Amino acid sequence: MKLNSVVFKLGATILFLQLIILIPLGYVILQLILNYSVNQTETQLIRLSENYATQVEDLESPENMQLLEHLTTMTDTSAAILDQNGDTVLQTNWNDDITEEILENPQIQQLESGETIVEEYNFNGSNYLKVAQPITNQNGTQGSVVLFSSFGLISNSIHNIIVLVVLASLGAVILAIGFTIFISKKLGSPLIAMEKVTKQISEQKDFSLRVDYKANDEIGSLAQAINHLSETLERYQTNRNEFFSNITHELKTPLTYVKGYANAVRHEIYQSKEERDEFLEIIEDESDHISNLMDDLTDMSKIEEGKIDLNKENLHMNQLAKEILKRSHFKAADKGLKLHLSVPDHDVVLKADRSRIDQILTNLVENAVRYTETGQITLKIRDLSSDVWIEVIDTGIGIKQEDVPYLFERFYRVDKSRSRANGGTGLGLAIVKHLVEMHEGTIKIDSQFNEGTTFSLRFPK
Structure with missing residues (x-):
């Protein structure tokens, strides 16, 4: 397929339009999925931390460790319980790569005032989501519970989703290419056929050729116009050939008379003066006929050229x-x-x-x-x-x-x-x-x- 052919240009245009729709659409879908996953994880951690904080009565109770271990195992998170000063009381499912300092002083003060802390941060090349909830009783804030969730888990889910989206996009692109090839050939083949017919008409002067395409659209209208033009040229060629044949006959006949009778008069091939006068009258009549024919041809030419x-x-x-x-x-x-x-x-x-x-x-x-x-x-x-x-x-x-x-x-x-x-x-x-x-x-x-x-x-x- 030629790069400058109408089929290629049409196909490339359709494919380009499809891709500029698919690529932004895929990007938007991925962003929506990512934001949804992060929001869901954040909401889950906040709810879990609130539930845990309401169930803890004594920070030193062994039941806290069991409850915390059960919580982290179920949610695949890391957790820590801190006292009022921010010192660690309990840790479970802990990874030393999470952070060197679980809470900073401004965050401890926020917890003492009853606020919930939600923070995304990067530590040692890993992304985490941290949620801290104050633990309170009738005496006020006695500590806090801090939950950590690695974005690696979210990233794995996102990765799987990305793989599925990419595969679906590749499938869509393949279908788009197939659809593009089909549509471009469907739309381009009549144009190619018209090009061939018009070239043959132009080069071979074969005005009997027709475009075999019928449809109620612009391409069908173009095909009809080409066929009409071909019919007109064919009729014009026929009329032209007939015209030259007729005009040759119309001129040849009186000229033959003029030449014959003029020759007879010149060589005195007549029996009497009356016969000579008759020959001269015939020459005059045929000359008038040629003159009238020339006048009519002049008028006809002017009329057809719009010069009248x-x-x-x-x-x-x-x-x-x-x-x-x-x-x-x-x-x-x-x-x-x-x-x-x-x-x-x-x-x-x-x-x-x-x-x-x-x-x-x-x-x-x-x-x-x-x-x-x-x-x-x-x-x-x-x-x-x-x-x-x-x-x-x-x-x-x-x-x-x-x-x-x-x-x-x-x-x-x-x-x-x-x-x-x-x-x-x-x-x-x-x-x-x-x-x-x-x-x-x-x-x-x-x-x-x-x-x-x-x-x-x-x-x-």
């Missing part, structure tokens, strides 16, 4: 619609088609970019003329409370339902041969859709094959 700015103004839609139909009149008349305008009696005003709305409607009307052989084309405008509705209705060849979802894709043609003959570039509807959406509008298609097509547009005022 809308200069919105108040448009008088009734007048604009009349101008559009007037421009299309000659093409419609050549095919015997009627152009019909349906507008409200009042002037319809829409705040939009004039040149782009003109481009949208001109494209749709000319498209209708191009694909309609008999009947009429209707441009209808409706003024609603918050929207302006525009419809372009034709009685043309119509569109099959399976083709409708793809009409706004670049270079998509329902009938390629017919579209080519009619001079379409395959970009018009894609541009129309983008321009409509730039105006925060919507566009819908309702078409019946061999009956006609209706384009419905809605623009917010």
